[in-house]
Amino acid sequence: MTDLNALTIAEARDKLRAGDITSVDLTEACLTAVEGSGALNAVVHSTAEIARAQADAADQRLKAGDAPDMCGIPLGIKDLFCTEGVASQAASGILNGFKPEYESTVTRQLFDAGAVMVGKLNMDEFAMGSSNETSVYGNVVNPWRGADDTPLTPGGSSGGSASAVAADLCLAATGTDTGGSIRQPAAFVGITGLKPTYGRVSRWGIIAFASSLDQAGPMTKTVRDSAIMLKAMAGHDPMDSTSADIPVPDFEAMLTGDIKGQTIGIPREYRMDGMPDEIEALWAEGRAMLEDAGAKIVDISLPHTKYALPAYYVIAPAEASSNLARYDGVRYGHRAKLGQGDGVTEMYEKTRAEGFGAEVKRRVMVGTYVLSAGFYDAYYNRARKVRALIKKDFDDAFAAGVDAILTPATPSAAFPLGQEFDDPVQMYLNDVFTVTVNLAGLPGIAVPAGLDQNGLPLGLQLIGKPWEEGALMNVAQAIEDRAGFVSKPAKWW
Amino acid sequence: METLSPMSIDVETARRVAKLARIKVEDADLPALAQDFNRILGFVEQLNEVDVDGVEPMTSVTPMRLKRRQDGVTAGGMQDKILSNAPDAREGFFAVPKVVE
Numbered sequence: 001m002t003d004l005n006a007l008t009i010a011e012a013r014d015k016l017r018a019g020d021i022t023s024v025d026l027t028e029a030c031l032t033a034v035e036g037s038g039a040l041n042a043v044v045h046s047t048a049e050i051a052r053a054q055a056d057a058a059d060q061r062l063k064a065g066d067a068p069d070m071c072g073i074p075l076g077i078k079d080l081f082c083t084e085g086v087a088s089q090a091a092s093g094i095l096n097g098f099k100p101e102y103e104s105t106v107t108r109q110l111f112d113a114g115a116v117m118v119g120k121l122n123m124d125e126f127a128m129g130s131s132n133e134t135s136v137y138g139n140v141v142n143p144w145r146g147a148d149d150t151p152l153t154p155g156g157s158s159g160g161s162a163s164a165v166a167a168d169l170c171l172a173a174t175g176t177d178t179g180g181s182i183r184q185p186a187a188f189v190g191i192t193g194l195k196p197t198y199g200r201v202s203r204w205g206i207i208a209f210a211s212s213l214d215q216a217g218p219m220t221k222t223v224r225d226s227a228i229m230l231k232a233m234a235g236h237d238p239m240d241s242t243s244a245d246i247p248v249p250d251f252e253a254m255l256t257g258d259i260k261g262q263t264i265g266i267p268r269e270y271r272m273d274g275m276p277d278e279i280e281a282l283w284a285e286g287r288a289m290l291e292d293a294g295a296k297i298v299d300i301s302l303p304h305t306k307y308a309l310p311a312y313y314v315i316a317p318a319e320a321s322s323n324l325a326r327y328d329g330v331r332y333g334h335r336a337k338l339g340q341g342d343g344v345t346e347m348y349e350k351t352r353a354e355g356f357g358a359e360v361k362r363r364v365m366v367g368t369y370v371l372s373a374g375f376y377d378a379y380y381n382r383a384r385k386v387r388a389l390i391k392k393d394f395d396d397a398f399a400a401g402v403d404a405i406l407t408p409a410t411p412s413a414a415f416p417l418g419q420e421f422d423d424p425v426q427m428y429l430n431d432v433f434t435v436t437v438n439l440a441g442l443p444g445i446a447v448p449a450g451l452d453q454n455g456l457p458l459g460l461q462l463i464g465k466p467w468e469e470g471a472l473m474n475v476a477q478a479i480e481d482r483a484g485f486v487s488k489p490a491k492w493w
Numbered sequence: 494m495e496t497l498s499p500m501s502i503d504v505e506t507a508r509r510v511a512k513l514a515r516i517k518v519e520d521a522d523l524p525a526l527a528q529d530f531n532r533i534l535g536f537v538e539q540l541n542e543v544d545v546d547g548v549e550p551m552t553s554v555t556p557m558r559l560k561r562r563q564d565g566v567t568a569g570g571m572q573d574k575i576l577s578n579a580p581d582a583r584e585g586f587f588a589v590p591k592v593v594e
Contacts, residue, residue, distance in 0.1 A: 097578070098578055099577075099578065100578075101571070101574040101575075101577055101578075197554060198554050199553075199554060199557070236560075238560070238562065241559050241560060242553075244557065245560055304543065306539070307539060307540060307542075307543055309536075310536055310537040310538075310539045310540050311537075311540060313533060313536065313537050314537050314540070321514065325515075328515070329580060330579065330580075330587050330589055331575075331578065331579055331587060332578035332579065332580075333578070333580070334580070335580035335581065338590060342590060343590050343591065343592070344589050344590050344592050345515070346517075346590075347589065347590055348515040349515050349516060349517035350517055352514075352515055352516045352517070353516050353517035353518070356516065361514075361516055361518075362526075362529055362533075364514050364516065365507075365510050365511060365514045365516065365526070365530070366530065366533055366534070368510050368513050368514040369502075369506075369510045369530065369534075372510070372513060379537065379540075381550060382540050382541075382543075382545060383537070383540060384550035384551060385543075385545035385548040385549070385550050386540055386543050386545060387550070387551045388548050388549060388550055388551040389543065389545070389548060391551050391554075423532050424529055424532060424533060425532055425533060425536045428536075439551075440554070441553070441554030442554070466554050466555050467555070
């Protein structure tokens with residue numbers, strides 16, 4: 001029999017409802033896995049006592065026959081989500097000791113549906129990073145290893161979520177995605193990760209990075225699990241004025257796997273110079289899988305693609321510099337020890353110098369620069385206009401009859417931890433295939449589709465129309481069905 | 494249309510930006526910071542190639558009217574909770590170093 005912690009959400013739900021297993025047993029299996037996972041550094045705050053109480057309550061609901069799909073399902077929660085009474089510090093030293101007095105809308109909805117929190121998960125500081133090496137808690141390690149056993153990155157920023165799900169520490173996890181932070185790590189560890197349409201999921205209580213780009217989503221073992229979990233996370237929230245007041249459909253019911261007659265676009269601008277042959281080959285395989293499923297494949301053009309990363313690296317730091325202005329040592333978190341005669345300005349400057357890591361400081365200062373007098377139009381407004389053109393590229397493709405777009409998820413497989421980059425821009429290139437989707441506000445999903453020559457997972461990305469996550473996941477299901485990706489990392493930790 | 498200037502960021506500009514961002518940066522670290530700025534801003538300079546004349550900045554994914562609600566107090570009366578995470582709270586207030594001389 002499969003270990004309980006290795007079950008999918010759908011499998012566990014059915015077994016829980018049938019009375020074959022209890023949430024208490026399922027939760028204990030995950031907590032045991034968490035205890036033995038120190039080498040991965042994925043779980044940074046264990047919440048075993050909360051988990052046991054939640055599991056108990058879930059079993060009562062299951063017995064009473066009042067059990068939503070997520071009832072009794074053990075989850076990991078990214079440290080970016082505020083969880084009442086539980087450390088929530090966005091993997092930053094500046095929020096050291098912060099225990100929110102409130103619950104984020106996403107976690108409240110999940111807990112109301114009966115989900116169980118096994119722990120808070122590691123991430124890049126303030127979700128700024130693509131390798132989970134900027135965390136105050138230290139690096140997360142990918143459960144997958146290459147031929148020479150070099151420790152690999154799980155990607156970022158949701159690296160703890162990716163590592164925890166791939167290593168079966170929990171059945172699924174929450175992630176957030178500002179430029180690729182759900183999809184890139186999902187691809188690096190061989191799981192499914194969905195970034196919903198901007199506005200599908202409330203951002204209230206999620207520590208803000210770049211508010212016009214941030215969106216929370218599920219990171220799961222299967223497409224079906226993403227459908228189940230998204231339904232519990234989504235919906236209008238009066239506390240987030242950008243959350244959309246449109247109905248949340250039964251995404252799982254839309255997973256027929258039938259995509260006959262649908263048109264899938266292959267954007268030529270995503271064929272990058274120097275792209276590894278195996279990424280190219282994987283993309284061609286994905287195309288063949290969708291053809292096999294009865295879809296019509298067309299070549300399309302998204303002409304402004306190459307400007308997406310530069311636009312992102314103006315807009316995201318600008319919004320971050322504004323959002324992170326609140327960390328001033330007054331209301332929460334860290335305050336620097338002050339010297340004789342230090343005033344409030346010294347308090348701000350020392351607190352922020354001590355509390356923020358190098359990458360966060362870099363982005364806050366770049367954001368400050370592009371918003372400063374004389375540069376606002378030249379950088380920030382220009383980037384926002386380019387963003388509109390990037391969105392128009394997608395609008396045009398959809399208007400021409402394209403139902404979804406197929407691309408690689410990442411330009412490479414997981415790379416070694418500790419790789420030195422003398423130029424911060426090199427790290428930014430990880431998000432080259434995913435960042436367009438955030439700028440356009442569209443839903444995107446990464447699905448594991450194969451292994452590279454070193455046995456490491458590779459993912460494909462599908463991009464859908466606004467609010468059509470159900471249809472998008474149905475196309476992803478067609479890939480999952482044909483890719484037959486069942487590989488798991490060999491346990492070494 | 495104003496475009497990005499190809500000027501590079503010098504140490505003095507880096508110092509001014511750090512000050513604006515209220516982040517203390519030691520003098521010795523300013524040259525490396527200026528170099529990082531130049532690399533990132535050099536990268537985003539490509540945006541100059543795009544013709545953005547007549548383009549309106551994007552505001553939402555699909556046209557959407559912001560929800561309205563009654564203009565009323567919806568929360569409050571939680572002074573203890575608001576102050577519970579403060580590094581220094583006294584007598585119901587956040588405490589900070591002296592602001593006015």
